[in-house]
Amino acid sequence: MYALNMTDQTIGRTPVPVDTDDLSGLLLRVAELRDKAALAALFSHFGPRIKSMMLKLGSSDAVAEDLVQETFVSVWRKASMYSQQRGAASTWIFTIARNLRIDQLRRQSNKPYEDLDDLDMASDAPLGSSLVEQNQIIERVTKALTSLPVEQQEVVRLSFIHDMPHAQIAETVGIPLGTVKSRLRLAYERLRPMLEDLQ
Amino acid sequence: MTINHHPDITTLMAFSAGTLDEPYAAVVATHLAMSEGGRESLRQINAIGGALLNDEPEAELSNGALDRLLDSLGDEDDRITVTEPAAAQARAADALPLPLQRYIPGGLESVRWKWTGPGVATADLAWGKDGRSRLMLLRVAGGRRVPEHGHGGQELTLILQGAYKDRFGVFAKGDIADHDEDVEHQPIAEPGEDCICLVAVDAKLTFQGRLMRALQPLFGI
Numbered sequence: 047m048y049a050l051n052m053t054d055q056t057i058g059r060t061p062v063p064v065d066t067d068d069l070s071g072l073l074l075r076v077a078e079l080r081d082k083a084a085l086a087a088l089f090s091h092f093g094p095r096i097k098s099m100m101l102k103l104g105s106s107d108a109v110a111e112d113l114v115q116e117t118f119v120s121v122w123r124k125a126s127m128y129s130q131q132r133g134a135a136s137t138w139i140f141t142i143a144r145n146l147r148i149d150q151l152r153r154q155s156n157k158p159y160e161d162l163d164d165l166d167m168a169s170d171a172p173l174g175s176s177l178v179e180q181n182q183i184i185e186r187v188t189k190a191l192t193s194l195p196v197e198q199q200e201v202v203r204l205s206f207i208h209d210m211p212h213a214q215i216a217e218t219v220g221i222p223l224g225t226v227k228s229r230l231r232l233a234y235e236r237l238r239p240m241l242e243d244l245q
Numbered sequence: 246m247t248i249n250h251h252p253d254i255t256t257l258m259a260f261s262a263g264t265l266d267e268p269y270a271a272v273v274a275t276h277l278a279m280s281e282g283g284r285e286s287l288r289q290i291n292a293i294g295g296a297l298l299n300d301e302p303e304a305e306l307s308n309g310a311l312d313r314l315l316d317s318l319g320d321e322d323d324r325i326t327v328t329e330p331a332a333a334q335a336r337a338a339d340a341l342p343l344p345l346q347r348y349i350p351g352g353l354e355s356v357r358w359k360w361t362g363p364g365v366a367t368a369d370l371a372w373g374k375d376g377r378s379r380l381m382l383l384r385v386a387g388g389r390r391v392p393e394h395g396h397g398g399q400e401l402t403l404i405l406q407g408a409y410k411d412r413f414g415v416f417a418k419g420d421i422a423d424h425d426e427d428v429e430h431q432p433i434a435e436p437g438e439d440c441i442c443l444v445a446v447d448a449k450l451t452f453q454g455r456l457m458r459a460l461q462p463l464f465g466i
Contacts, residue, residue: 082315089311094303101304111307118314133288137295144263144294154267155373158274161344162287165278180292187296206294207301211264212255224425227255234254234290241289 069135070177077125088135089118096143102208103151113150117143127167130177133244134184140206147209175244186240191233198233201226248280250413250420252401254290257283261290267372268380268445271344272401272421275443278342279419341405345443348372348380353405353441356382364389364434383442385409385434398447400424407440409433 069091075084093114100110120142132138145156175183191199204210204218212230216223252260252273259265260273277283341349348370349356358366364386372380378398385391387407401423408417409432416422416432424430434440 082318085318086311086315089314092298093306093310095298095301097306098301098304099298107307110304111310114306114310115314115317119317122318131288133292134295136299137292140294140298141291143298148263152263153373154270155347156263157347158267158270158344159263161347162274162277162284165343166284184292184296184299187292188300191293191296192300202293203297205258205264206262206297209262209264211266212259227253230255230258234258234293237293241292244289244292245285 068178068181070181073121073125073128073135073138074177076122077128080125085118085122088121088139092136092139093118096139099143099207100147100151103147105151113143113146116146116150120146127163130180131166134177134180136184137180151209180244183240183243187237190237190240194233194236198229198236201229202233205230246279246419248282248419250416250422251280251283251286252276252421253423254286256399256401256423257286257290258293261287261294266378266445268378269399269401271348271372271380272403272443272445274344275342276403276419276421278344345405349382358382358384365391377447379444379446381444381446383444385432385440385442387434387437387439389434391432391434398426399445400428400447401445403443405441405443407438408435409440409442410435 069088072084072088075081076088096117097110097114100113101107105113117139121139124142128135128138141159145159148154148156148159191202194202200219201215204215205212210218212226213223215226219226256265256269256273260270263270265273277287340346341352356368358368361367366384368382368384370380370382382405383391383402385407391409401421402416403421404416404418406418408415410416411422411430411432413422413430415435
């Protein structure tokens with residue numbers, strides 16, 4: 047899959063077609079083989095999506111680009127900490143982008159998150175589902191999310207993608223804080239059966 | 246350690262989304278460090294973020310973005326792994342939970358308590374930013390009553406040692422009390438050792454009206 051149209055000058059530099067069925071496999075290649083072509087493939091899939099997410103926070107195009115770069119430098123540096131326990135590649139990369147967002151845009155410490163990561167690394171609790179299964183579950187969760195009632199989708203996206211605290215969501219949407227929480231709860235209950243398969 | 250009281254699912258969702266103010270995130274992380282089941286729930290909720298990222302539209306990257314990335318990568322040596330001290334600390338049974346060690350590097354023995362009422366002491370923990378929320382420790386002597394109080398915003402209380410009882414039940418080590426602003430309660434420390442809690446509160450609102458009066462004896466403000 048990496049052999050398309052590569053010349054000597056562009057090896058590893060040409061956007062490569064991505065096998066999105068196996069994003070986690072690509073991440074494992076980065077982790078185990080330090081495979082830069084696999085990193086490039088992950089970049090071409092997730093980079094534009096992370097940029098979209100960062101732009102929604104009101105950051106400039108240049109800042110969003112920088113955050114995409116930093117996300118992938120972190121992916122490269124931390125890949126050896128990635129394992130089946132960390133879930134699908136999209137989940138792990140989301141948490142890396144989120145941690146950067148806390149650090150750079152929110153200007154607060156993301157150490158509580160990193161400490162938890164260290165703890166998970168130190169524990170070796172087994173996980174039942176394989177990476178392939180986890181990727182499939184993520185796809186099902188994605189589909190389920192898009193089939194949620196619009197008002198539930200809205201609060202979930204404002205929280206996870208637009209980085210809005212619940213109180214700010216209440217203000218933005220013009221609903222009481224309690225309603226924000228009840229919509230989040232309803233959304234979670236709908237997704238829960240799929241999420242529990244991740245164990 | 247059996248944990249009976251967990252954070253509200255919406256609090257875990259906000260933690261996973263990364264939108265909690267640092268004091269609240271610190272309390273949730275410390276609780277999760279004490280709760281294997283809680284970490285399992287968090288892993289599941291994180292998958293919501295992963296699924297949403299998959300579903301994001303693609304914003305075009307600038308020309309040469311990939312080249313820029315590949316050029317900036319160092320060699321093998323810059324990879325990050327868990328440091329052995331962190332892993333060892335994580336395994337030490339008597340140590341403070343890892344996320345809390347950052348805020349109390351010297352351990353509970355090093356805390357400078359401030360007397361705030363009979364049998365009650367508090368200590369503010371410094372965090373990176375002068376935000377509107379506070380991270381603090383609360384120590385209540387066995388059998389002592391915490392003055393009745395409402396909340397100016399969300400209040401998260403994690404029990405680190407001892408136990409207390411209120412109308413919601415008994416809260417012991419590892420339990421978290423996750424209360425909205427409309428909750429009023431009057432915890433009483435269980436007889437025996439001091440009850441020590443890690444608390445995140447909304448500082449700004451505690452200065453207002455009824456709440457300020459109610460919280461004054463508790464927080465010494």
